Amino acid sequence: MSDGRQLECFERKHASLEKNITREQKRPGSDDLEIKDMKKRKLVIKEDILLLEHRGATA
Template identity: 45%
Template sequence: MSIGSHIAELRRKHEHLSDRVELAQRSPGTDDLHIADMKKQKLRLKEEIERLSHA
């Protein structure tokens, strides 16, 4: 897998998580810890994308 395709896959995962976080935040009764965990995953993906983009 090339760096470019890997970055594209990470961006796709980040976008998917972003959609899930947004949906969870709108749903009453969603566990705040679950939302926080998804946000941490998003941040890790974003940091990895940045790292690979500047490598």
């Protein structure tokens, strides 16, 4: 997979997680552990995005 396509995929996953986190936080009786897990996954994806962007900027 090319860097551009991989970047798009990561960006979609990041946006989806953001939407899911927001929805879960608004839900009565939301699961704090699930929110924490989604936030960790979102951070890992953000780091992947930054690595790909940096790699593209130096290419």
